Amino acid sequence: MTGWAGVFEGLHGVERVAADSGTGAGVAVPRLRMTGITKRFGGTLALDDVDFEVLPGEVHALVGQNGAGKSTLMKIVAGDYRPDKGRISIDGRELGIRDPRSGLAAGVGIVYQELSLLPNMTVAENISLGRETTRLGLVERAPARQLAGEALAAMGVDSLDVDIRVSQLSLAEQQLVEIAKVMSHGPRVLVLDEPTAVLSLDDTRRLFGALGHLRATGAVVVFVSHRYGEVLQLCDRCTVLRNGRVVAREDVASLSLEHLVRLTLGEAGAPRHRQAEQATATASAREPAQQALLQVEHLAVGRTVVDVSFSLYRGEVVGLCGLLGSGQSEVARALCGDMGHVEGTVRLDGCRVRPTSPRGAARLGIGFITENRRDEGIFPDLGVVPNVSAASLRQSWARPWLPWLAPRSERSRARRVTDEVGVPRVLEGRSLRLLSGGTQQKVVVSRWLARQARVLVCNEPTRGVDVGARADIHDRLRALAAGGAGVLVVTTDLDEALVLCDRLVVCFAGRVSTEMSARTATESSLFLAMQGIAPEGGEP
Ligand SMILES: Nc1ncnc2c1ncn2[C@@H]1O[C@H](COP(=O)(O)OP(=O)(O)O)[C@@H](O)[C@H]1O
Numbered sequence: 199m200t201g202w203a204g205v206f207e208g209l210h211g212v213e214r215v216a217a218d219s220g221t222g223a224g225v226a227v228p229r230l231r232m233t234g235i236t237k238r239f240g241g242t243l244a245l246d247d248v249d250f251e252v253l254p255g256e257v258h259a260l261v262g263q264n265g266a267g268k269s270t271l272m273k274i275v276a277g278d279y280r281p282d283k284g285r286i287s288i289d290g291r292e293l294g295i296r297d298p299r300s301g302l303a304a305g306v307g308i309v310y311q312e313l314s315l316l317p318n319m320t321v322a323e324n325i326s327l328g329r330e331t332t333r334l335g336l337v338e339r340a341p342a343r344q345l346a347g348e349a350l351a352a353m354g355v356d357s358l359d360v361d362i363r364v365s366q367l368s369l370a371e372q373q374l375v376e377i378a379k380v381m382s383h384g385p386r387v388l389v390l391d392e393p394t395a396v397l398s399l400d401d402t403r404r405l406f407g408a409l410g411h412l413r414a415t416g417a418v419v420v421f422v423s424h425r426y427g428e429v430l431q432l433c434d435r436c437t438v439l440r441n442g443r444v445v446a447r448e449d450v451a452s453l454s455l456e457h458l459v460r461l462t463l464g465e466a467g468a469p470r471h472r473q474a475e476q477a478t479a480t481a482s483a484r485e486p487a488q489q490a491l492l493q494v495e496h497l498a499v500g501r502t503v504v505d506v507s508f509s510l511y512r513g514e515v516v517g518l519c520g521l522l523g524s525g526q527s528e529v530a531r532a533l534c535g536d537m538g539h540v541e542g543t544v545r546l547d548g549c550r551v552r553p554t555s556p557r558g559a560a561r562l563g564i565g566f567i568t569e570n571r572r573d574e575g576i577f578p579d580l581g582v583v584p585n586v587s588a589a590s591l592r593q594s595w596a597r598p599w600l601p602w603l604a605p606r607s608e609r610s611r612a613r614r615v616t617d618e619v620g621v622p623r624v625l626e627g628r629s630l631r632l633l634s635g636g637t638q639q640k641v642v643v644s645r646w647l648a649r650q651a652r653v654l655v656c657n658e659p660t661r662g663v664d665v666g667a668r669a670d671i672h673d674r675l676r677a678l679a680a681g682g683a684g685v686l687v688v689t690t691d692l693d694e695a696l697v698l699c700d701r702l703v704v705c706f707a708g709r710v711s712t713e714m715s716a717r718t719a720t721e722s723s724l725f726l727a728m729q730g731i732a733p734e735g736g737e738p
């Protein structure tokens with residue numbers, strides 16, 4: 199376990215509590231037992247007759263690929279969703295969990311990946327929300343601050359000011375506050391649904407310490423995570439979901455990371471690259487001495503990216519892959535001038551560049567498709583043509599606001615690219631806000647086709663996009679590369695990486711763990727590399 203061994207060096211004070219502690223001899227009554235849980239969303243069978251059981255004092259991992267059904271199962275425990283079939287009991291008592299409040303009353307606390315904090319309230323106010331004490335009709339501040347201070351201290355977090363507004367905290371700090379809030383209710387069942395994706399390794403270590411204290415009180419933790427190193431370090435047992443079914447239930451002690459990956463993915467043997475022949479042609483066309491289009495050397499960004507080096511050649515689609523929070527998305531933002539605290543060297547066609555804004559990067563010929571399309575990628579109130587032209591015009595101040603001033607050539611150029619991507623012309627006049635996510639993203643891709651970007655950096659280009667639009671977008675990105683550009687795709691999606699890219703650069707904990715050819719990679723070898731384990735036969 200090359201990757202995680204270093205990460206968890208010095209992780210002390212998290213002793214394993216025996217799974218049956220506090221229950222005496224004999225078979226323990228499960229703290230949480232779910233039997234025959236079935237849940238359908240329209241045509242999707244999200245959960246199919248799932249049995250799930252957690253024993254007192256246990257930290258139980260729930261793993262599976264995206265869409266396997268983990269969050270749905272946990273939302274059922276919390277009472278957010280009602281199952282179509284099945285039973286739930288806590289400590290042997292059957293529950294009729296109807297809504298989140300009764301979940302809370304039954305002792306279930308859940309931390310979602312999306313935060314539920316109120317940004318304009320302080321840390322103390324957020325943690326004590328719903329439990330305020332009043333005196334003469336006024337909310338007392340001291341008890342709230344004390345509650346918050348104690349909740350954070352119990353997690354080993356003592357550096358956080360409880361009087362600060364949540365909006366002023368980093369994402370990682372907000373996540374810690376969220377966890378402290380849920381833990382301060384003293385849950386008997388604590389569910390953490392991918393809580394560590396935005397946490398640094400230090401924060402994660404502290405959280406592990408806090409979970410150690412919690413389970414010593416007999417509470418159970420259900421831990422949903424894609425970081426299998428953490429799973430193997432922290433958990434006692436593990437349930438694996440695949441396509442809404444339980445495929446394995448294992449003691450973690452007897453489990454290797456490789457085996458866990460196999461259980462998660464099932465048989466995923468053969469290479470997936472659809473365009474194997476074309477990719478081979480591209481790769482062999484590259485002269486050994488050809489200069490890289492984009493060369494990244496020892497890039498470091500803030501605390502997230504430690505040391506990342508790789509090259510991108512003309513005609514290539516390179517995937518920058520990793521589990522969420524491994525640094526790949528910060529690398530993309532840094533290349534596009536959208537991050538501070540950047541060190542290292544970036545060369546474009548051999549010349550050193552340091553874009554300091556996305557606009558500056560665009561001037562150099564580096565296009566950027568953000569993962570946050572709604573807030574940063576589009577002008578929602580403008581139509582298709584001005585959105586496509588946004589990057590390619592030498593902007594007169596009036597253009598984005600007075601699109602009817604746009605000359606006819608602008609429209610015909612926009613049409614040429616939107617036709618290629620498959621944006622129907624009937625939608626041309628409509629505000630982007632009113633179009634589907636897939637169509638919006640096609641418009642964003644069109645923008646950089648029109649601009650003829652030398653390098654296009656895409657951050658999760660097809661997240662939240664339907665399958666049809668996804669295939670169209672993939673086609674266009676490949677066509678852009680075939681026309682001589684270089685395309686860098688940041689993705690956490692195994693399938694996208696294997697299907698779209700020629701070469702994969704895999705990040706782990708802020709460094710490049712492996713580079714591999716997407717033609718020969720498999721889901722398992724890629725997923726292992728994302729966990730920090732270099733696969734055998736991986737190409738240097
Ligand atoms: N509210 C919902 N409406 C429709 N489909 C949903 C909803 N929530 C989840 N699904 C579907 O159920 C399946 C399981 O999703 P989810 O539980 O979120 O998976 P995971 O958390 O393992 O990634 C997926 O196919 C997902 O698209």
Ligand SMILES: [Mg+2]
Nearest residue numbers: 268269270391
């Ligand atoms: Mg989920």
